Amino acid sequence: ATPTALMVGTGRGAQLGILIKGPEALESTRSIDTVVLDKTGTVTTGKMxxxxxxxxxxxxxxxxxxxxxxxxxxxxxxxxxxxxxxxxxxxxxxxxxxxxxxxxxxxxxxDTAHPGMAxxxxxxxxxxxxxxxxxxxxxxxxxxxxxxxxxxxxxxxxxxxxxxxxxxxxxxxxxxxxxxxxxxxxxxxxxxxDQVKPTSAEAIARFKAMGLRPVLLTGDNEAVARTVADEVGIEEVIAEVLPADKVDVVKRLQDEGRTVAMVGDGVNDAAALAQADLGLAMGTGTDVAIEASDLTLVRGDLRAAADAIRLSRRTLATIK
Ligand code: ADP
Ligand code: MG
Structure with a gap:
């Protein structure tokens, strides 16, 4: 990969609302076949x-x-x-x-108390x-x-x-x-x-069109997870996962031979984001999640995750 081509890629990324931490981040996207999505704050607004x-x-x-x-x-x-x-x-x-x-x-x-607030x-x-x-x-x-x-x-x-x-x-x-x-x-x-983000279903459809398999990962109850998954078109649901175990789910998928992109927003997601082959953080999420990730989706719009993967695949194709 030439540095120039990657820089073009990252510049275009910024236009699309994607912040890319380093050129290495793009390299892994070539083989990604699975996108693991945190539910709350990622697929849904998290504004309950x-x-x-x-x-x-x-x-x-x-x-x-x-x-x-x-x-x-x-x-x-x-x-x-x-x-x-x-x-x-x-x-x-x-x-x-x-x-x-x-x-x-x-x-x-x-945080400690807000002084003066009743x-x-x-x-x-x-x-x-x-x-x-x-x-x-x-x-x-x-x-x-x-x-x-x-x-x-x-x-x-x-x-x-x-x-x-x-x-x-x-x-x-x-x-x-x-x-x-x-x-x-x-x-x-x-x-x-909570409400499903209006852009989530379209983003999932784009993942699928790109040959990527979406997986919904959440600490929430199975029934809630299924309802949300059905609403956005995700078939594979892994629910009732404790925060510390999210990283193990990513590892398990990797052990099964899958190359995993993970999208998340919470403190709970940081370890899983770091473990994933490509970690994408919602820009609307916590700093910890952003620091653990390779890419940040500035607007918190899941469609930007599809853009990011498509963009980097295209950038890499140009380099070859
Ligand atoms: P998610 O993976 O969907 O972001 P969490 O792992 O943070 O969710 O939480 C999992 C579940 O634990 C929640 O769906 C809720 O039932 C319970 N829970 C966690 N924190 C709280 C809280 N502060 N008050 C009530 N319930 C909570
Ligand atoms: Mg979350």
Whole structure:
């Protein structure tokens, strides 16, 4: 490969909204046959909104919003931000958006409190983010859990039949449902809806036309993942993968002889992006993901991933 031809390629890339880290990045695209796509924030907007709160027993919706909202207000996860914002609005208090607000004295690997900003929620103590599962902490003297049923089960909070049904129904609609529990009991299900980016289906169609096989990879539930996959035309779905295991999925595909491009946006995706033969980060995503990648899609439009692969194939063909 001549440096000049590659520079032309990277210049054209910038026009298309693709930032290329180094010329080596382009070399690998020749043999790529698989594109692994993170779901949340990559195929979907990642801008979720709280849609529903389903409670059981004598638990009130307001109590759920107060306790779960307080906890999620301390987390940066898109689900958490949707719940905190929706809870603040429904409780008739000013929204904390944009972005997560700090919670005093609980900074676990996250920003500290925004000084001077009134916190609409009760104080949280012993906050912990359990990667890929949810959040936990003490609010108003209650040990509160918000997240996947597995997280609640670890603390022997088991879902009632009506809460299980609420989760299943929400997931069938493609909504993400998280469970809420405190003091030994599962008490509610909160549903949040994300939206598929309007450009995702077209991007997937382009991948396929180029002979690339799209794979949807997510920590989210299988039913939600399938609904999203169907909507954009992806057949292969790998769901309920813990953040630390995403890199193993990429390795496994490589062991099967596939050459893998990975597109992601989150902190969770960084190791997988670095492991992939070509890592593409959403420019709208986290810095960690961008640093781990070879290419950045400036506008967060998945079609630019197809452009990037096509462009580099063409650039390499010109060089030969
Ligand atoms: P993705 O791979 O789709 O980006 P994650 O790996 O970040 O998703 O999270 C996987 C699942 O863990 C979520 O779908 C949700 O059920 C649960 N979860 C993670 N963080 C939180 C949180 N802060 N609040 C509630 N649920 C969470
Ligand atoms: Mg993501």
């Amino acid at each position: 909104a709280l849609t529903d709160v389903i409670t059981t027993g004598d638990t009130s919706v307001e109590e759920v919003l107060r306790l779960a909202g307080a906890l999620e207000n301390a987390s940066e996860h898109p689900i958490a931000q949707a719940i905190a914002k929706g809870a603040a609005e429904r409780l008739g208090r000013p929204s904390m958006a944009p972005g997560p607000a700090g919670t005093e004295g609980v900074g676990v690997g996250r 916190d609409p929620f009760p104080k949280v103590e012993d906050f912990a983010n359990v990667e890929g599962l949810g959040v936990q902490g003490v609010v108003d003297g209650h040990g509160v859990l918000v997240g996947r049923p597995q997280l609640l089960a670890e603390w022997s909070h088991h879902l009632t039949d009506d809460l299980e049904r609420a989760m299943t129904e929400a997931q069938a609609l493609g909504h993400t449902a998280v469970a809420v529990g405190w003091d030994g009991e599962a008490r509610a299900v909160i549903t949040v809806a």
